[in-house]
Amino acid sequence: MTSLIVGALLAAGGAAAGIALDRARLRRWLRSLSPAHEAGSGPRRSVRGLVEAAQKRRDQAEEQRLSAETGARRLESSLDGLQAGLVLCDAGGRLVTHNAAADIFLQARHGEALVSRVIKDLLERARAGERVTTTVVLHTEPRRSYEVEARPVERHGETLGAVALVRDMTEHQRIESVRRDFVANVSHELKTPIGALSLLADSLAGDPEPEVAARLAGRMQVEIQRVDNTIDDLLTLAMLEDDSSRGDERVAIDAVVAAAIDRISETAEQRDIKVIVSDHAEIEPLRGSRLHLESAVFNLLDNAVKFSETGGRVDVGVEVVDRTLRLSVADEGIGIPAAERSRIFERFYRVDRARSRNTGGTGLGLSIVRHVALNHGGDVSVTSQEGYGAQFTISLPIGDTD
Amino acid sequence: MTEQTRKSFHAEIDEINDLIVQLAARAGDAVARATDALLRYDLVEAQKIIDDDEHIDVTAIEVEEKCQSLLALQQPMAGDLRQILAAMWITAELERTGGLACNICKGARRMFPAELPPRLRGLIAEMSEEAIRLIRLSVDSYSERDAGLASALDDIDDRLDSLHRTFVRNLLEVSRAKDVDVQPSVQLALIARYYERIGDHAVNVSDRVRYMVSGVMPWRGKISRHATREQPVLEDLPSLSTDVSPDGGDGAG
Numbered sequence: 001m002t003s004l005i006v007g008a009l010l011a012a013g014g015a016a017a018g019i020a021l022d023r024a025r026l027r028r029w030l031r032s033l034s035p036a037h038e039a040g041s042g043p044r045r046s047v048r049g050l051v052e053a054a055q056k057r058r059d060q061a062e063e064q065r066l067s068a069e070t071g072a073r074r075l076e077s078s079l080d081g082l083q084a085g086l087v088l089c090d091a092g093g094r095l096v097t098h099n100a101a102a103d104i105f106l107q108a109r110h111g112e113a114l115v116s117r118v119i120k121d122l123l124e125r126a127r128a129g130e131r132v133t134t135t136v137v138l139h140t141e142p143r144r145s146y147e148v149e150a151r152p153v154e155r156h157g158e159t160l161g162a163v164a165l166v167r168d169m170t171e172h173q174r175i176e177s178v179r180r181d182f183v184a185n186v187s188h189e190l191k192t193p194i195g196a197l198s199l200l201a202d203s204l205a206g207d208p209e210p211e212v213a214a215r216l217a218g219r220m221q222v223e224i225q226r227v228d229n230t231i232d233d234l235l236t237l238a239m240l241e242d243d244s245s246r247g248d249e250r251v252a253i254d255a256v257v258a259a260a261i262d263r264i265s266e267t268a269e270q271r272d273i274k275v276i277v278s279d280h281a282e283i284e285p286l287r288g289s290r291l292h293l294e295s296a297v298f299n300l301l302d303n304a305v306k307f308s309e310t311g312g313r314v315d316v317g318v319e320v321v322d323r324t325l326r327l328s329v330a331d332e333g334i335g336i337p338a339a340e341r342s343r344i345f346e347r348f349y350r351v352d353r354a355r356s357r358n359t360g361g362t363g364l365g366l367s368i369v370r371h372v373a374l375n376h377g378g379d380v381s382v383t384s385q386e387g388y389g390a391q392f393t394i395s396l397p398i399g400d401t402d
Numbered sequence: 403m404t405e406q407t408r409k410s411f412h413a414e415i416d417e418i419n420d421l422i423v424q425l426a427a428r429a430g431d432a433v434a435r436a437t438d439a440l441l442r443y444d445l446v447e448a449q450k451i452i453d454d455d456e457h458i459d460v461t462a463i464e465v466e467e468k469c470q471s472l473l474a475l476q477q478p479m480a481g482d483l484r485q486i487l488a489a490m491w492i493t494a495e496l497e498r499t500g501g502l503a504c505n506i507c508k509g510a511r512r513m514f515p516a517e518l519p520p521r522l523r524g525l526i527a528e529m530s531e532e533a534i535r536l537i538r539l540s541v542d543s544y545s546e547r548d549a550g551l552a553s554a555l556d557d558i559d560d561r562l563d564s565l566h567r568t569f570v571r572n573l574l575e576v577s578r579a580k581d582v583d584v585q586p587s588v589q590l591a592l593i594a595r596y597y598e599r600i601g602d603h604a605v606n607v608s609d610r611v612r613y614m615v616s617g618v619m620p621w622r623g624k625i626s627r628h629a630t631r632e633q634p635v636l637e638d639l640p641s642l643s644t645d646v647s648p649d650g651g652d653g654a655g
Contacts, residue, residue: 111430387519
């Protein structure tokens with residue numbers, strides 16, 4: 001009897017295979033042969049039950065494998081979506097997996113190879129049960145700073161391996177240092193003249209000789225002027241940040257340049273510095289605020305003259321490339337160190353604080369230039385070779401965009 | 403069994419490659435840090451760089467020992483042998499590069515607190531960038547086994563050499579104008595020389611890469627060229643009358 005059923009099963013199986021070699025269909029067919037509530041009793045069914053049980057186990061294993069596979073794949077692709085690099089190793093220290101972001105470290109050939117070394121070292125320590133965090137700073141260009149964190153992976157008190165996370169802290173640290181320096185610099189810029197005023201006032205109160213008093217008063221006026229300039233520039237910046245202040249005049253750029261040069265000419269002449277404007281074709285007017293553009297150009301000229309040697313020259317270039325106006329101011333002064341170039345547009349940022357106190361200025365000029373450029377839909381950039389000079393270029397889109 | 407041995411041999415070679423890449427990364431980083439310390443007059447950082455050089459030395463010894471044991475235990479032939487020999491030589495070059503970064507730091511310490519004239523600062527920054535670029539290119543040629551890139555490195559190094567000459571010329575100018583004292587002048591001349599040497603070490607690395615890939619020995623040609631020279635050639639001596647700046651001179655300092 002049983003052999004009959006087996007034979008029937010085999011025959012039916014063969015037939016089914018003939019119809020379709022689809023295993024899933026075969027399984028469904030087998031299941032339909034024996035509904036679940038019927039299975040499990042009687043000698044006849046026990047053989048069928050055996051076959052079915054084996055089949056079921058295989059089905060379950062297959063399903064588990066499939067779901068584990070899709071689960072792993074899903075996990076993997078979500079790890080790849082992470083910005084942080086992630087590296088996982090097993091209890092023996094072998095790397096099990098890593099996400100896409102970790103590729104740049106594990107396959108690094110230059111600076112990032114150092115991060116990969118740190119990852120491996122920290123994983124090693126994490127496997128021993130430690131939780132460790134380290135910062136790695138790469139000094140070669142482009143400078144980067146990474147935070148590597150490693151911890152053991154444990155379950156029920158047993159260490160299964162270790163996981164390392166690598167986060168790029170470059171931007172975070174840049175913002176942090178901008179914020180920190182801003183607070184330090186703003187208090188420096190505002191408090192230095194106030195401190196000087198307080199001392200000068202003290203001396204005046206001591207009833208000095210008339211000529212000494214006159215000198216003290218003169219010094220006080222210089223310091224007051226300094227605070228006044230700083231406050232003016234701060235107000236200008238605040239105004240520039242207010243979007244509604246964006247002008248909508250038609251501005252002839254030649255007139256702007258001429259007016260700015262006119263303002264700087266006296267200072268330039270005093271130090272025998274020539275300001276030369278390049279020849280250029282007529283440029284159509286652009287939309288914006290004449291006052292702001294003039295103050296931007298003036299600030300650039302002011303810097304150029306300030307940092308030029310006596311008898312030097314400042315070149316102003318005006319040209320249009322691809323509907324973009326490029327207005328450049330180049331000097332032959334001391335230039336700007338490479339490391340500082342990205343920071344000079346920050347408020348109150350000074351390359352050399354000791355020197356800038358002599359040259360005057362508020363430390364806000366370039367911030368103003370940048371804001372004016374941004375408000376007009378453009379930007380400002382700098383190139384420099386230290387010791388040979390610097391060139392600032394304001395790029396502004398030309399024509400009505402409405 | 404033999405397959406097992408071969409596998410572990412190549413795994414060992416991979417490890418050596420990884421270590422050399424790390425060594426180069428460390429050496430390049432040390433050069434960049436040394437330049438920062440020099441230009442920022444940061445003696446604390448300078449000391450740290452000198453201390454950190456130990457990591458480079460340790461890694462270099464690690465590579466050398468791995469190479470030694472591979473040579474002794476596996477007795478590799480042909481390409482495998484060249485690979486290991488090249489790795490040993492390249493390690494020595496990178497270790498020297500790290501040493502030169504320390505020398506720059508020591509120079510910075512000796513010339514403190516003299517201030518650097520802006521033009522010399524600019525040239526130092528450029529030499530440093532160029533030297534680091536050469537290190538990177540030499541490692542690229544090593545990792546990719548790119549003999550073509552390796553043989554181009556000698557020419558690419560010309561730019562660093564010419565920067566070095568420009569630097570010396572400018573240094574003579576400013577020290578004649580008494581903008582820099584004798585002691586810092588001497589240190590600056592040495593420091594410039596260190597950058598130039600770092601470039602030379604990168605070229606040496608690329609020579610070893612060419613040997614590793616194709617078996618040619620570029621250094622042989624250099625030696626025979628050297629032998630034909632009876633006297634050291636003085637063509638490199640800077641002439642003071644030559645105009646230095648590309649955009650016309652304005653009083654330096």
